[in-house]
Amino acid sequence: MEPFWRGDVMRDESCLFVQRGDGLPTSRLLLPSRDILAVTDASGETRYTEGDDWVLGDDEQSLTLPEGSGIPHLAETALYPPLSLQGAIPYRVGGDRWLLFSEDVFFAEQQVRVTYQHGGWAGPVPANPGLRRTLDRLEDGALTMVLFGDSISAGANATQMFGVPPNLPPYGSLVAERLRQAYGAEVAYANLSVGGMDSAWGLRQIEAAVKLDPDLVILAWGMNDSSGGRSVEDFVANVRGQMDAVLHARPECDIVLVATMWGNPEWALARPDLYPVYRDALAELVAPGVALADMTTLWGWMLQRKRFVDVTGNGVNHPNDFGHGMYADTVMAAIVGTHEV
Numbered sequence: 001m002e003p004f005w006r007g008d009v010m011r012d013e014s015c016l017f018v019q020r021g022d023g024l025p026t027s028r029l030l031l032p033s034r035d036i037l038a039v040t041d042a043s044g045e046t047r048y049t050e051g052d053d054w055v056l057g058d059d060e061q062s063l064t065l066p067e068g069s070g071i072p073h074l075a076e077t078a079l080y081p082p083l084s085l086q087g088a089i090p091y092r093v094g095g096d097r098w099l100l101f102s103e104d105v106f107f108a109e110q111q112v113r114v115t116y117q118h119g120g121w122a123g124p125v126p127a128n129p130g131l132r133r134t135l136d137r138l139e140d141g142a143l144t145m146v147l148f149g150d151s152i153s154a155g156a157n158a159t160q161m162f163g164v165p166p167n168l169p170p171y172g173s174l175v176a177e178r179l180r181q182a183y184g185a186e187v188a189y190a191n192l193s194v195g196g197m198d199s200a201w202g203l204r205q206i207e208a209a210v211k212l213d214p215d216l217v218i219l220a221w222g223m224n225d226s227s228g229g230r231s232v233e234d235f236v237a238n239v240r241g242q243m244d245a246v247l248h249a250r251p252e253c254d255i256v257l258v259a260t261m262w263g264n265p266e267w268a269l270a271r272p273d274l275y276p277v278y279r280d281a282l283a284e285l286v287a288p289g290v291a292l293a294d295m296t297t298l299w300g301w302m303l304q305r306k307r308f309v310d311v312t313g314n315g316v317n318h319p320n321d322f323g324h325g326m327y328a329d330t331v332m333a334a335i336v337g338t339h340e341v
Contacts, residue, residue, distance in 0.1 A: 003329040003332070003333065004121065004325070004326060004329050005121040005123070005125045005126075005329075006121070008034075008117055008118055008119065008120060009037070009115065009116070009117050009118070010029075010030065010031060010114075010115065010116055010118055011115050012044075012113040012114070012115055012321070012322060012325070013029060013030060013113065013114045013115070013116070013322060014042075014111045014112070014113060014114075014310055014311055014320055014321070014322040014323075015027035015028070015029070015063060015111060015112050015113075015114055015306075015310050016073075016074065016107070016110050016111045016112075016307065016309045016310050017063070017065050017071060017072070017073035017074070017112075018073065018074055018075075018076050018079070018307065018309070019073055019074070019075050019076060020076045021076075024064050024065055024066065024067075025064070025065040025069075025071075025073035025074075026062060026063065026064050026065075027062075027063045027112075027306075027307075027310060028061055028062050028063065028305060028306055028307075028310075029061045029062075029063065029114060029116065029306075030061075030123070030302060030305050030306060031061070031116075031118040031119070031121070031122060032059070032060040032061050032118060032119060033056060033060050033061065033116040033117065033118055034060070034116070034117045034118055034119060035116060035117040036050065036056060036114065036115075036116045036117075037115045037116055037117060038113075038114070038115045039053070039054055039071075039112055039113070039114050039115075040112060040113050041071075041112055041113070042108045042109060042111050042112065042113060042159070042165075042166070042321075043164070043165035043166055044113060044165065044166050045165060046070075048069075048070060048071055048112065051066070052066070052068070052069070052070075053065070053066075053069045053070050053071050054066075054069065054071060061305075063114070071112055072109070072110050072112075073110075074100075074110060074309075078100060079099070079100045079309065080092065080097035080098060080099065080100070081097075081098055081100055082097075082098065089101035089267075089315070089316060091267050091268035091269055091316075092266055092267070092268060099264065099266060099267060099315060099316065100309075100315050101314060101315045101316050102314055102315060103156075103157070103314050103318075104162065105159065105162050105164055107157070107309065107312055107313055107314065107315060107320060108157070108159055108164070108313065108320060108321070110309075111310070111320065113322075123298065123301045123302070124294075124297045124298050124301055125338065126293070126294065126329075126330055126333035126334065126338045127338055128291050128292070128293075128333050128334045128337055128338050129337050129338075130291075130335065130336050130337025130340060131216070131254040131256075131289060131291055131334075131335055131336075133215075133252060133254050133289060134215065134216050134254045134335055134336075135336060135337075137185075137215050138179060138182075138183040138185045138187075138336075139183060139185075140185075141183075141184070141185050141186060142185060142186045142187075142188075143179065143185055143186075143187050143188070143215050143216060144187075144188045144190075144212065144213060144214050144215045144216070145175075145176060145179075145187060145188070145189050145190070145214065145215065145216045145217075145218070146189075146190050146191075146192060146209045146212055146214040146216070146217045146218070147172040147189070147190070147191045147192065147193055147218045147220065148192045148193060148202060148206070148209050148217065148218065148219055148220070148242070149193040149197075149202070149218070149219065149220030149221055149258065150193060150194070150195065150196070150197050150198065150220070150221060150223055150224050151193070151194075151195030151196060151197075151223075151224075151317075151318065152193075152220065152223060152260070152261065152317075152318060152319065152327075153170070153171070153172060153191065153193035153218075153220040153258075154170070154191065154193040154194060154195050155169070155170030155171075155172070155173070155191070155193075155324075156170075156195060156313060156314065156318040156319075157312075157313020157314050157318040157319065157320055158170040158171075158313070158319075158320075158321060158324045159321055160173075166321070168321040168324065168325070169324075170191075170324055171319075171324040171325070171327035171328040171331065172189070172191050172193075172218070173189070173191075174324065174325070174328035175218075175328050175331050175332055175335070176189035178328065178332055179332075179335070179336075182336070190209075190212055190214075192205075192208055192209055193220070196224065197224065198221060198224040198225045198228060198230065198238075199221040199222075199225050199230070199235055199238035199239055199242070200225075200230075200234075200238050202219070202221055202238065202239075202242055203238045203241045203242055203245075206241070206242045206245045206246065207245065209242075209246065210245060210246055210249045210250065213250065214246070214250060214253055215250075215252075215253060215254065216253065216254045216255075216256070216335070217246050217253060217254075217255050217256070218255075218256045218258060218293075218331065219239060219242055219243070219255065219256070219257055219258065220257075220258035220260070221235070221238070221239060221258075221260070222235070222258075222259065222260030222275070222278045222296075223260045223261070223263060223317050225238075225274075225278070226260070226263070226270075226271035226274040226275060226278065227263065227269040227270070227271065227317070229271070229274075232274070232277050232278060232281050235278055235281065236281045236282075236284075236285070239257065239282065239285065240285065243255055243285065243290070253289075254289045254290070254291075254335075255289065255290045255291070256290075256291050256292075256293055256331060256334045256335060257282045257285060257286070257290065257291070257292050257293065258293045258295060258327075258330075258331065259275075259278060259279035259282050259283075259292060259293065259294045259295055259296040259297075260275060260278065260295060260296060261295045261296070261299040261317075261319060261323065261327075262275055262296070262299045262300055262303060262308075263316060263317040264308045264312065264315065264316050264317065265303065265308065266308070267316050267317070270317075275296045275300070276296060276297075276300070278296070279292075279294060279296040279297065291334040291335070292334060293327075293330045293331045293333070293334040294330065295326070295327060295330055298326060298330060299311075299323075299326075302326075311323050
């Protein structure tokens with residue numbers, strides 16, 4: 001329940017160890033660690049031992065696997081497989097190698113979870129006052145919430161979608177459950193998100209959300225729009241059209257706009273040039289009753305400190321459990337306010 005920016009403990013940060021050449025496999029934490037409390041496999045069922053399985057570097061952020069470690073790792077060459085390998089995807093910027101890609105639990109099984117004490121969150125913190133009408137409804141005991149977006153919002157690569165431990169729900173379900181627990185309210189939650197779709201499809205299908213008479217609508221587009229090269233003008237027009245349709249039918253409905261995570265920067269369809277532009281355009285739509293959940297800034301900051309394979313569920317454009325948790329914290333802050341989460 002505690003968001004990533006509060007307190008001095010980072011819980012279950014995901015790491016994937018990569019071996020470059022003949023060197024030892026390494027990974028890296030987001031923050032310097034004062035004390036590592038636990039290193040486990042992705043399920044949380046296997047606990048790894050300091051010294052035998054992992055070693056923390058003098059910088060208090062780098063982790064290394066000694067010889068004989070029980071922690072899984074991948075050779076760096078495995079991240080760029082040949083076309084013949086099942087699971088390769090034919091997109092890599094600046095080369096003829098392919099990217100490792102998997103829509104099942106492969107990446108989760110290679111990643112470990114690290115819980116550690118640190119000196120304080122050093123990254124971006126959401127700055128949201130909260131949505132007053134939504135808070136009033138929660139305090140009155142009932143809220144109808146609709147999530148509408150692409151495969152990320154549909155729950156892609158959260159372990160619950162595969163029925164494997166630790167069975168973490170996708171971020172939308174996490175948000176709904178947190179609201180129930182925090183306010184003791186009945187939260188009716190519907191997820192209309194569909195993998196592979198973009199904001200243009202969302203505009204055509206927005207009536208499905210309107211028909212549910214929502215009190216709160218979360219619109220989460222951008223990954224597939226950017227991969228398709230949609231202009232910021234068209235992207236904003238599509239999102240604005242969805243907002244207008246919702247507010248025309250439900251003038252008292254609140255809206256959260258989610259600025260997307262980054263795709264793998266090495267993926268040829270990734271658009272690092274568009275993600276921040278989309279985010280800035282969504283920020284211009286913020287108004288009373290409309291909040292921004294800025295995953296773009298957070299994900300960009302994380303990629304300056306960790307490899308994309310540390311935090312992905314599929315290697316290309318989906319979060320893993322840790323990423324879904326980051327999404328949930330950021331969306332919660334947009335709904336209830338940064339300081340109330």
